Amino acid sequence: MKQLLLTNTELSYLKYYIKKEARLGITAIIILALFVSGLLLPGALVKIGLILFGGQFDDYSGSGWESMSRVFISVCILAYLLPLYLFRFLMNRSGNDLYLSLPIERKRLFYVHYIIGLFYLITISLLLLLGYSLFVNTLSIYQISSAESFSYILLNIYFIVLGVCLYTFFTYIVIRCHNLLDAILMELAYTLLPLLFYYALHALITHAAEASTTYLFLGFDDTSLINIIELPTAVLSIPIQMNLWMIYFCSYASKAAIACELLLVAGFLWIIFTVCCFLGARKSFVRIRSEQSGQNTNAFFTYPLLIPLVSFLLLIATQSEHLFSINIILILVAFLLAHFIAYRKISFSIRKLLLFISLAASSFLLFISLTKTNLFGAVKEVPKLEEIDSFTLAVTQYYANNESSQSTFLIGSGRSDEAIADILAEQAKIMDYKKQHSDNDIYDQAYIVRFQYDTDAVEQGFIERTYIFNQKDKEYIEARIAEWKKMHIIQDYTE
Amino acid sequence: MLKVCDLEKKLQNHLVLHQLNMDIEDRCIYGLIGENGAGKSTLLRVLAGVYECDHGCVMIDDQDLHKYPEKKAEILLIQDEPFYFHHATLSDMKHFYQIAHPDLDEAYYHKLITVFELDDRQPLYKFSKGMKRQAFLILGLCIAPRYLLLDEAFDGLDPHMRMMFKKEISERIEEKKMSVIISSHNLKEMEELCDCFGILENGKLLTSGSVSDKLHEVHRFQLAFAKPMDKEDFSELKLLSLQITASIVNLVAEGEEAEIKAFLKEKQPIMMEMLPVSLEEIFVFKMLNKTEVSQ
Numbered sequence: 049m050k051q052l053l054l055t056n057t058e059l060s061y062l063k064y065y066i067k068k069e070a071r072l073g074i075t076a077i078i079i080l081a082l083f084v085s086g087l088l089l090p091g092a093l094v095k096i097g098l099i100l101f102g103g104q105f106d107d108y109s110g111s112g113w114e115s116m117s118r119v120f121i122s123v124c125i126l127a128y129l130l131p132l133y134l135f136r137f138l139m140n141r142s143g144n145d146l147y148l149s150l151p152i153e154r155k156r157l158f159y160v161h162y163i164i165g166l167f168y169l170i171t172i173s174l175l176l177l178l179g180y181s182l183f184v185n186t187l188s189i190y191q192i193s194s195a196e197s198f199s200y201i202l203l204n205i206y207f208i209v210l211g212v213c214l215y216t217f218f219t220y221i222v223i224r225c226h227n228l229l230d231a232i233l234m235e236l237a238y239t240l241l242p243l244l245f246y247y248a249l250h251a252l253i254t255h256a257a258e259a260s261t262t263y264l265f266l267g268f269d270d271t272s273l274i275n276i277i278e279l280p281t282a283v284l285s286i287p288i289q290m291n292l293w294m295i296y297f298c299s300y301a302s303k304a305a306i307a308c309e310l311l312l313v314a315g316f317l318w319i320i321f322t323v324c325c326f327l328g329a330r331k332s333f334v335r336i337r338s339e340q341s342g343q344n345t346n347a348f349f350t351y352p353l354l355i356p357l358v359s360f361l362l363l364i365a366t367q368s369e370h371l372f373s374i375n376i377i378l379i380l381v382a383f384l385l386a387h388f389i390a391y392r393k394i395s396f397s398i399r400k401l402l403l404f405i406s407l408a409a410s411s412f413l414l415f416i417s418l419t420k421t422n423l424f425g426a427v428k429e430v431p432k433l434e435e436i437d438s439f440t441l442a443v444t445q446y447y448a449n450n451e452s453s454q455s456t457f458l459i460g461s462g463r464s465d466e467a468i469a470d471i472l473a474e475q476a477k478i479m480d481y482k483k484q485h486s487d488n489d490i491y492d493q494a495y496i497v498r499f500q501y502d503t504d505a506v507e508q509g510f511i512e513r514t515y516i517f518n519q520k521d522k523e524y525i526e527a528r529i530a531e532w533k534k535m536h537i538i539q540d541y542t543e
Numbered sequence: 544m545l546k547v548c549d550l551e552k553k554l555q556n557h558l559v560l561h562q563l564n565m566d567i568e569d570r571c572i573y574g575l576i577g578e579n580g581a582g583k584s585t586l587l588r589v590l591a592g593v594y595e596c597d598h599g600c601v602m603i604d605d606q607d608l609h610k611y612p613e614k615k616a617e618i619l620l621i622q623d624e625p626f627y628f629h630h631a632t633l634s635d636m637k638h639f640y641q642i643a644h645p646d647l648d649e650a651y652y653h654k655l656i657t658v659f660e661l662d663d664r665q666p667l668y669k670f671s672k673g674m675k676r677q678a679f680l681i682l683g684l685c686i687a688p689r690y691l692l693l694d695e696a697f698d699g700l701d702p703h704m705r706m707m708f709k710k711e712i713s714e715r716i717e718e719k720k721m722s723v724i725i726s727s728h729n730l731k732e733m734e735e736l737c738d739c740f741g742i743l744e745n746g747k748l749l750t751s752g753s754v755s756d757k758l759h760e761v762h763r764f765q766l767a768f769a770k771p772m773d774k775e776d777f778s779e780l781k782l783l784s785l786q787i788t789a790s791i792v793n794l795v796a797e798g799e800e801a802e803i804k805a806f807l808k809e810k811q812p813i814m815m816e817m818l819p820v821s822l823e824e825i826f827v828f829k830m831l832n833k834t835e836v837s838q
Contacts, residue, residue: 060642068628068635142626149591150643151616338593339554 058152058160065164077172080125084118084176085183094118100243101291116298119180119204120290123173123211128235130165130215131222139228144338158333162219162326169215173208177201203297207290210315213322214286220329221350223336230345233389237354242285244358248365249277255367256418260427283314344391351390356407359383363411380404430476431511436501438463439471443529444496459532468501474532475499478515485521494522544568545590545690545722549599552585552746559585561746563599567722567739569689572712574737574754575726576826581743583726584623587692590724591620603690616643617689621696625679633663633678637685644686652685655711659704673699680708687719694726709736730823734758740822742829749829754822761825762800764807766792767814776810783828795820795828 054062082088098117137143150157181201218235225231282288289311296308345351359379366375383404388394418424440461462468478497495517502510517525550563559582567573577583588594590601592608592615601608608614619640627636633656641647656663659677667675676699683691697705712723713736727733733740734754741751750757761783768790777785777794780803784795792812796803800817807815 057642064639064642068639137626140626142622142624145588145591145593145620145622146626148593149615149618149620151613152643153612337595338588343555 054156054160055152058156061150061152062160062163065160066167069164069168073168073172076126076168077175080122080172080176081179084122084180086118094121097121098291101285101287116180116200117291117294119173119176120207120211120287120294122176123169123207124214124287124290126169126172127211127214127218128239130169131219132228132231132235134161134165135219135222136228136231138223138336138338139226139231139341141338141341144341148336148338154334154336155330158330162216162329165215165219166212169211170208173204173211177204177208199297203293206315207293210286210290210318213318216322216325216329220325220332223329223332224347224350225345226340226343227345230350230390234345234350234354237358239285239287241354241358242281242288244361244365245284246277246281248361251365252367252415252418253277253423256415256423257427259368259415259419260422261429279310279314282311283317286318289314289318351386355383355386355390356403358386359404360407360411363408364414367411367415376408429479429513430472431501431503433465433469433472435503435511436468436472437504438502439468440500440502441471441532442498442500443525444498446493446495459529471499474528475513478528481521481524482515492518492520494519495525497525544604546602546605547586547590547599548602550586550589550596550601551598552582552589552594553597554585559746560589563746563748565741565748565751567690567724569722570716570720571722571738572716572736573722573724574733574740575724575743576730576733576740576822577726577743582746583743584694586743587620587694587724587726590690591615591618591692593620618692619644619683619686619688619690620692621679621683621694623695623698625675627667627675630666630668632666633661633682636667636678637663637682640682640686644688646686647682648685648687652681655681655684658707673701673704676700677704677708684711684715687715687721689721691721691723693723695728696725697727697729697732705732712736730826731821734822742826744829757825758820758822759800761795761797761820761828762803763795763818763820763824764793764803765814765816765818766794766807766810766812768792768810768812772810780806783825795824 079088094117137147147157148154152160181197217238221234221238222231225234282292292311293308296311359382362379362382363376366373366379384396384400387400422428438461441459443459462471493516497515497517499513500510501512545567547563547565550560551558552560563582563586575583575586585594589596590608592601592612595609603614603617606614608618628639631639637647637652659681661670661674661678661681663678667678670678676696680693680696683693683696697708700708709732715721716723725733725737737754739752740754740757742749771789772787772792774785774787777792777796780794780796781798782794782796784793786793804815804817
């Protein structure tokens with residue numbers, strides 16, 4: 049019990065610090081109040097931020113609730129800035145001399161500074177929330193019902209809890225950094241890393257799907273892979289979680305990509321992670337070697353982890369069928385620049401080059417394995433025989449020099465297993481041809497071949513695959529049509 | 544008593560302090576002397592509990608400072624570039640120091656800021672370098688901890704201020720029974736102010752002891768002989784310096800004054816004169832670490 053109580057010296061220190069920073073705290077409240085009320089930063093900029101952090105443009109159009117998000121943005125800003133401000137003395141040698149020579153045990157000195165941050169985070173957030181709630185209710189600006197208003201307050205209290213998680217995580221990061229620039233960069237990097245993770249995987253899947261199919265997303269069930277990466281992104285990022293909660297709150301789940309149950313699980317995981325961060329931050333603070341203040345930061349999870357990780361994400365985001373491209377050169381330059389920032393010196397070693405080559409090779413192998421396996425089976429351009437009940441094959445012909453002149457003629461339909469197998473084989477041939485002669489110039493199209501399969505296996509009841517053939521492919525497709533007629537795979541057809 | 548036992552400290556894989564042992568008695572002014580990079584500031588930081596020891600310990604009354612952080616209340620480190628909060632005034636810093644040192648002497652504080660003509664409501668960033676030094680020296684003297692550590696604290700002060708502070712320190716030591724450990728390059732000043740001293744070289748204590756004892760142990764002689772002399776003639780002495788110009792000899796030797804005089808008289812000099820030796824000269828001779836001989 050004695051361990052938990054602050055001594056007189058620690059208590060005096062706590063009171064002194066809170067009193068000392070009161071003026072700054074009031075300034076922060078005024079600035080954030082101006083921001084929350086919408087007077088400080090235009091809504092358009094806030095919207096861009098919110099869209100980047102997990103939202104869609106439609107989520108924020110036509111309603112004033114984007115300004116409600118300003119309270120949780122303020123909580124995130126406080127969680128970002130407070131550790132930098134409260135623990136900046138660790139990055140200054142003379143600051144170390146003053147603080148670490150205080151007759152306070154290091155562990156307890158950490159508690160005191162951590163508590164001061166918590167005090168300011170919670171107090172300022174509650175004041176902003178209270179001010180905003182009064183503002184909304186008094187002026188009835190956004191016509192929120194009292195029930196909604198209550199839910200909104202509860203939601204923001206939960207946001208303050210998440211803000212404490214974010215504050216603790218950033219505290220750990222700041223304590224592990226040896227200088228202020230590194231601390232700022234690391235906080236920024238860990239804020240943006242989930243976004244980069246999402247956009248890199250999204251780009252990778254999109255590019256791999258393009259390379260796996262004959263036409264963009266053809267046969268790619270984008271709810272299966274792209275949506276699956278939204279969950280880890282939301283787990284990784286508290287601002288994204290908060291944003292998704294706001295979308296959920298304001299649109300009643302209609303627009304939320306992730307169910308609120310999953311967001312609660314993500315929040316719970318963060319609370320557990322926060323306990324680990326707190327213990328890690330305390331341990332790091334106790335073990336701090338003040339002679340390292342102002343030196344380069346070398347903790348594993350800082351530059352040594354982030355530089356290869358960010359480089360790898362950038363490499364997979366820009367990956368294509370070609371291993372070498374201008375993107376790789378640009379990422380290599382960024383990789384070396386990041387090393388220069390990390391170690392404050394220009395150095396080029398074989399080890400670094402080998403690391404980058406292995407990252408590039410890994411990203412290329414990942415891309416190739418995704419395309420070769422059709423995104424681990426997620427791309428099903430040619431459906432499986434057992435999924436199909438019947439098919440319809442239609443060809444539309446366009447007449448040269450007259451875009452509006454076209455005629456669709458039914459080639460045929462079939463239902464027997466033999467006919468279905470034959471038509472699937474024909475689709476595969478068409479697909480192979482398109483892969484080798486990829487060209488979809490819509491102003492030069494001669495034929496459109498449409499395979500439609502009726503099935504119970506998918507939600508919409510049918511699978512449709514459409515292939516465009518341009519004038520240069522005219523001979524090939526006309527030959528195929530003639531072949532189909534000869535093969536009698538089509539039981540009935542009209543011309 | 545402040546005791547340093549087998550202290551080792553590395554900074555970025557460089558051994559700055561190596562098997563350092565020293566005792567600092569209560570109520571003394573201890574001068575820490577050494578070349579740049581000898582480890583003086585590092586030692587003061589270890590003594591203040593800012594740096595952890597890699598090996599060995601710092602004991603105050605047989606209690607390890609790093610195991611009993613409350614003992615840090617008995618120590619105050621005033622750095623060459625003292626840290627102060629953004630926009631803080633001297634009065635603000637006094638309040639901060641009062642958290643750890645509640646016995647800060649308010650009356651003495653007001654007396655000193657009047658004497659040294661400092662405005663304690665003015666932000667410290669507006670103070671000159673010398674004024675900042677004065678401000679933090681005043682805080683150190685008002686707190687009067689058991690051990691006041693001053694890292695090149697007089698650098699940047701004008702001669703008048705130096706004299707005034709030296710007087711205040713001497714008086715305060717008498718009054719509050721405190722000890723002051725000063726690192727400085729100004730050896731003449733250290734000789735005037737300090738009771739004890741220690742010379743640091745490459746992280747080791749080269750020599751230490753009472754200033755007056757050491758000054759009595761080292762003697763300088765100027766001699767003239769009827770015939771040219773050789774360095775072998777003085778090989779029995781513990782020489783710190785020897786300069787021979789034909790029959791004129793200048794030497795600095797360590798040992799009993801009477802014994803050295805008797806030895807030199809046996810060589811039958813035409814003239815023999817004993818000259819005073821300063822702490823600075825002892826430092827220089829010790830740092831050279833070899834007998835300086837020129838013929």
